[in-house]
Amino acid sequence: MPLATQNARPPAIYLPLSGQQAEGPEFILSLGKIRRAVEASVYWRALEAFVRAEAQLMEFSRLTADWDSYEAEPPNATARECAAQILGILRTSNLPPTRVVPSSEGGVGICFVNGEAYADIESLNSGELLAVMYTGTEEPHVWEITQNEESIIEAVEQIRGHLTS
Amino acid sequence: MALHKHYANAPIREALIDIRVELLPGTELSSLDEADELIRVDYPTRSEMKLFQGEISLIGQASASAKQEIIGYRFSARDGKQVVQTRLDGFTFSRLTPYEHWEALRDEAKKLWRIYQGVARPQKITRIAVRYINQIDIPLPMRDFKDFFRTFPDVSEDLPQELGGFLMQLQIPQEDFDGMLVLTEALVPPARPNVASVVLDIDVFKISDNLGSGDDAWSFLELLRERKNEIFEGCITDKARELFGPSVM
Numbered sequence: 413m414p415l416a417t418q419n420a421r422p423p424a425i426y427l428p429l430s431g432q433q434a435e436g437p438e439f440i441l442s443l444g445k446i447r448r449a450v451e452a453s454v455y456w457r458a459l460e461a462f463v464r465a466e467a468q469l470m471e472f473s474r475l476t477a478d479w480d481s482y483e484a485e486p487p488n489a490t491a492r493e494c495a496a497q498i499l500g501i502l503r504t505s506n507l508p509p510t511r512v513v514p515s516s517e518g519g520v521g522i523c524f525v526n527g528e529a530y531a532d533i534e535s536l537n538s539g540e541l542l543a544v545m546y547t548g549t550e551e552p553h554v555w556e557i558t559q560n561e562e563s564i565i566e567a568v569e570q571i572r573g574h575l576t577s
Numbered sequence: 578m579a580l581h582k583h584y585a586n587a588p589i590r591e592a593l594i595d596i597r598v599e600l601l602p603g604t605e606l607s608s609l610d611e612a613d614e615l616i617r618v619d620y621p622t623r624s625e626m627k628l629f630q631g632e633i634s635l636i637g638q639a640s641a642s643a644k645q646e647i648i649g650y651r652f653s654a655r656d657g658k659q660v661v662q663t664r665l666d667g668f669t670f671s672r673l674t675p676y677e678h679w680e681a682l683r684d685e686a687k688k689l690w691r692i693y694q695g696v697a698r699p700q701k702i703t704r705i706a707v708r709y710i711n712q713i714d715i716p717l718p719m720r721d722f723k724d725f726f727r728t729f730p731d732v733s734e735d736l737p738q739e740l741g742g743f744l745m746q747l748q749i750p751q752e753d754f755d756g757m758l759v760l761t762e763a764l765v766p767p768a769r770p771n772v773a774s775v776v777l778d779i780d781v782f783k784i785s786d787n788l789g790s791g792d793d794a795w796s797f798l799e800l801l802r803e804r805k806n807e808i809f810e811g812c813i814t815d816k817a818r819e820l821f822g823p824s825v826m
Contacts, residue, residue: 449761456710462766507657
């Protein structure tokens with residue numbers, strides 16, 4: 413190798429780390445650190461919850477009639493597509509659901525739980541959207557949501573307020 | 578290198594100030610409860626932070642056990658945009674989108690830190706970090722991620738170039754202050770149709786037994802913040818900057 417080329421070599425890109433800097437330099441420990449870094453972040457935890465919710469939603473396309481053995485209809489494409497749209501809005505609003513479930517009424521339920529406070533948005537096979545909120549054993553407050561972004565955002569903020577009150 | 582740029586549409590999804598501490602031996606979780614009333618004025622929703630630990634034993638008859646332990650609390654503001662964690666091993670303050678500016682982040686974190694410090698009485702600070710999680714939504718169609726990113730996984734030309742996903746983590750020592758950058762870059766599910774969303778998670782920190790117990794650490798955060806800005810600007814191209822709108826210095 414010509415000397416000029418040798419001199420032009422970039423510096424080594426591997427720099428051995430002292431234990432103090434590295435919090436454990438072994439690569440395998442990085443996997444645990446990635447997990448802890450996710451846990452420490454509200455953003456990453458929410459993203460994880462949304463990915464899980466979207467995966468659950470996709471699973472519902474495999475449900476067949478009488479999936480609950482009480483003759484419930486499986487969520488149809490209308491309900492699933494609308495639920496996917498709501499999940500997108502929830503992601504932008506940074507309000508991850510606690511779980512996504514098929515509804516025995518025929519549709520998809522996007523549920524939120526915080527202690528005694530409960531809320532859900534139900535995307536029904538008929539195309540209707542319903543929201544429900546209650547705390548403990550109190551009477552549920554139920555209302556219909558118009559299927560447009562503004563109305564869904566408004567309902568999401570109402571639910572957030574309910575969960576944090 | 579341009580520093581302290583403030584973009585009109587900054588891609589910051591979460592900004593964190595994280596301080597790890599060592600408490601007096603034997604300090605119990607109940608000591609953190611004393612901060613509840615003060616924190617809950619602006620952060621009314623409290624949830625427990627749990628640590629799950631599992632163990633599988635293959636000695637003799639195989640057995641598995643798991644236990645969970647509460648390590649602290651997470652408090653959220655009414656609008657969900659600010660979150661504070663108080664734990665037995667430290668304190669974290671998060672600001673979610675829309676991000677305002679550093680001074681607002683720092684001052685709110687400092688106010689909450691004072692409350693935490695008052696009840697937890699940390700013996701010393703052992704780690705201090707500034708972490709910014711950016712989500713950059715690139716409009717589709719696009720030609721190449723490298724039109725937007727200057728730090729990006731290199732795929733051999735002998736392999737197909739289409740990426741279905743990636744997760745890259747770089748640990749880059751910051752020798753001048755004996756610290757570390759952990760840069761995590763990942764393709765995540767798109768935030769909306771017709772974009773590709775890439776997360777740039779910049780975690781700059783220092784671990785030391787000499788970080789002081791208060792004001793010194795807060796001065797040091799300013800340096801970490803400057804370094805974070807340099808790293809962010811060093812990771813992106815002008816084409817990415819165009820996505821964030823006009824900037825002011």
